[in-house]
Amino acid sequence: MTLMTSAGRVPEVFGAARVDGDRPRPLLEVDQVTKVYPSEPPVTALRGVSFTVARGELVGFVGPSGSGKTTLLHLMGTLDRPSSGHVRVTGLDVEQLSDRELAALRATRIGFVFQQFFLAEHQSVLDNVADGLLYAGVPQAERRARALDALSMVGLEGRPHARPNQLSGGQRQRVAIARALVGSPAIVFADEPTGNLDQATGQAILGLFEDLHDLGVTIVVITHDRDIAARLGRRIEMLDGQIVFDSADKAAVSPMPAPRAHSSGKDHRP
Numbered sequence: 001m002t003l004m005t006s007a008g009r010v011p012e013v014f015g016a017a018r019v020d021g022d023r024p025r026p027l028l029e030v031d032q033v034t035k036v037y038p039s040e041p042p043v044t045a046l047r048g049v050s051f052t053v054a055r056g057e058l059v060g061f062v063g064p065s066g067s068g069k070t071t072l073l074h075l076m077g078t079l080d081r082p083s084s085g086h087v088r089v090t091g092l093d094v095e096q097l098s099d100r101e102l103a104a105l106r107a108t109r110i111g112f113v114f115q116q117f118f119l120a121e122h123q124s125v126l127d128n129v130a131d132g133l134l135y136a137g138v139p140q141a142e143r144r145a146r147a148l149d150a151l152s153m154v155g156l157e158g159r160p161h162a163r164p165n166q167l168s169g170g171q172r173q174r175v176a177i178a179r180a181l182v183g184s185p186a187i188v189f190a191d192e193p194t195g196n197l198d199q200a201t202g203q204a205i206l207g208l209f210e211d212l213h214d215l216g217v218t219i220v221v222i223t224h225d226r227d228i229a230a231r232l233g234r235r236i237e238m239l240d241g242q243i244v245f246d247s248a249d250k251a252a253v254s255p256m257p258a259p260r261a262h263s264s265g266k267d268h269r270p
Contacts, residue, residue, distance in 0.1 A: 025091055026052035027187055027218055028076060033085035035071050035241075045071040047241040048085070053187070053220060058213040060221045060229035063238035070191070072238070073222050077110055077189050078102045090186050107135040111180030111188040115195040117172045119164040125151065125175050126160035132179040143182075150178040153215075154208060170201035177208065187218045194228065206231055 035046040046068045053059055063069045074080040075087050078094050087094040090109050097105065111132075119128050129147035130140075138146070151157050154174040164172050173193060180188050190209070194202030206228065209219055213233065221232060229235045237245040 026088075027055045027057075027090060028053035028220070029086070029088040030072075030076065031086040031088075033072075033075060033082045033087060035068075035075065035080075036083045045241055046075075046082070049241070049243055050085075051236065051243060051246060053218065055186075055218055056213070056216050058209065058219050058221075058233040059236060060223060060232035060234070061236050061238060062223050062226055062229035064224065066240075067238040068241040069222050069238050071241075073189060073191055076220065077112060078106055103135070108183060109186040111183065111185035113173070113176050113180045113188065113190040113193050115192040117164070117176045117196075119172060119175060121164050124161050124163060125156065125167070128164065128175055129178045129182050132182040136183055138183075146182050147178070150182040151175075153181060153212070154178045168201070169197050170204055173197065173201075173205055174208065177205075177212075181212070181217070187220065188212075190219060190221045192223055193221065194223075194225075202228070 029052050031050050033046055033049045034044065037043040037045060049068070049072065061069045061072065071080075075082055075094075076089075078087070078089060078097075081087075081094060089105060092105060094102065120131070123131070126144060126147050129150050130143040132150075133143040133146065148157065148160060151160060154177050156171060156174050156178065159167070159171070164175065167175065173196075177188075177190075177193075180190075193209075194205050197205065209221070209232075213219055221228070223229055229237075235245070235247045236243055
């Protein structure tokens with residue numbers, strides 16, 4: 001079975017990210033999570049945070065610097081463990097997993113997109129994407145075939161042999177997104193994905209996320225820009241280590257006032 005995106009027809013590789021049944025278990029569960037960093041005095045970054053993310057959601061976390069959203073990203077992505085409370089990804093409790101099991105979870109069920117791209121300049125676009133499967137034990141031929149599929153999903157099927165330094169900033173971010181998607185993860189975390197792009201290119205990347213969301217991909221975006229968060233399907237606002245607004249919660253308090261933060265960059269090509 002194939003689906004349509006702005007890039008054309010591509011394989012349906014995200015069945016695991018689709019809703020199964022009428023009342024599926026949340027894909028991501030954060031239950032009364034705190035995070036305290038040891039210092040003198042201790043620094044409390046998260047204070048009893050609770051929420052769930054269902055399969056197929058497109059969620060934006062927004063807040064100023066120091067609000068706790070980056071700490072929360074590290075916990076959701078299993079890059080760190082909470083001081084108390086529980087984080088469950090695809091039903092697996094992070095606290096109950098060994099470091100090796102967490103690495104396997106990240107390799108097979110989680111995709112990451114970062115502001116800085118983190119592409120290997122000496123490798124082709126195809127190899128950069130295929131390397132996203134290195135730690136999943138996928139044979140090389142299959143890695144490259146799946147990388148071509150992922151590049152088609154982000155509209156770069158015509159540039160597999162290009163090097164990152166031959167691409168625009170927006171195209172490099174598309175490569176990074178393809179690398180996050182190549183393993184058909186259950187959930188993708190995007191950390192300030194438009195932060196190094198100009199406004200027009202950033203809007204194109206957000207449009208790509210919307211296309212992927214239409215395919216059933218579960219995406220969580222971390223941003224400081226309230227306009228970006230407002231464009232996503234669900235908006236969660238953070239302040240001082242707590243959730244102060246969740247657009248999915250009718251009982252949530254009013255969202256916090258904050259000035260708009262503009263993205264920067266010189267690249268004007270999406």
